[in-house]
Amino acid sequence: MPFTPYHMGPAFPVKGASGARFSLLLYGYTQVLMDIEALYRILNHEPELHGFSHTFIGATLIGAVALVTGKPLVEFWLKCWNRLINITHAEQFLVVEKIHWKAALSTVAIGSWLHIVLDAIMHHDVHPFAPFSEANPFLRIIDVRELHLFCITTALFGLAWIGVASLLPVRRPEN
Numbered sequence: 001m002p003f004t005p006y007h008m009g010p011a012f013p014v015k016g017a018s019g020a021r022f023s024l025l026l027y028g029y030t031q032v033l034m035d036i037e038a039l040y041r042i043l044n045h046e047p048e049l050h051g052f053s054h055t056f057i058g059a060t061l062i063g064a065v066a067l068v069t070g071k072p073l074v075e076f077w078l079k080c081w082n083r084l085i086n087i088t089h090a091e092q093f094l095v096v097e098k099i100h101w102k103a104a105l106s107t108v109a110i111g112s113w114l115h116i117v118l119d120a121i122m123h124h125d126v127h128p129f130a131p132f133s134e135a136n137p138f139l140r141i142i143d144v145r146e147l148h149l150f151c152i153t154t155a156l157f158g159l160a161w162i163g164v165a166s167l168l169p170v171r172r173p174e175n
């Protein structure tokens with residue numbers, strides 16, 4: 001699913017359950033990094049779109065890059081957001097600017113590894129355990145329509161969860 005919003009779906013209930021211990025923005029950033037190789041292959045008209053980036057080893061390395069580069073980037077963006085909010089006096093939209101390292105680590109781990117599983121279900125050219133094995137045990141464990149439905153359903157459910165959580169006085173969607 002290169003560059004489709006479907007990858008974001010399961011992140012929303014995780015955010016609803018985890019609050020500040022999970023960053024939606026950092027998760028999204030990880031999804032983009034994960035598919036840079038696929039974009040390169042699309043632009044070069046290569047027959048197979050998924051290579052090293054779509055293995056668990058590759059995803060772990062990309063997750064590490066996402067952690068080191070994405071955490072400061074997202075925190076900078078959140079800081080800019082709060083400046084804008086302060087200017088417009090819409091304080092109810094203020095967010096927590098800092099992402100704890102543990103939260104960032106779990107976000108990029110979930111983001112990169114779940115990306116592999118979702119793509120491996122859909123694409124025959126994903127080899128999650130390469131170079132040790134070319135097998136893809138995830139391929140079509142559910143069909144593509146069910147996979148898309150799962151992503152859409154989790155997105156809607158998670159958004160509703162985050163919406164309800166944001167109305168509670170002790171919780172708000174930080175990022």
Ligand SMILES: [Zn+2]
Nearest residue numbers: 001002035119
């Ligand atoms: Zn992908």
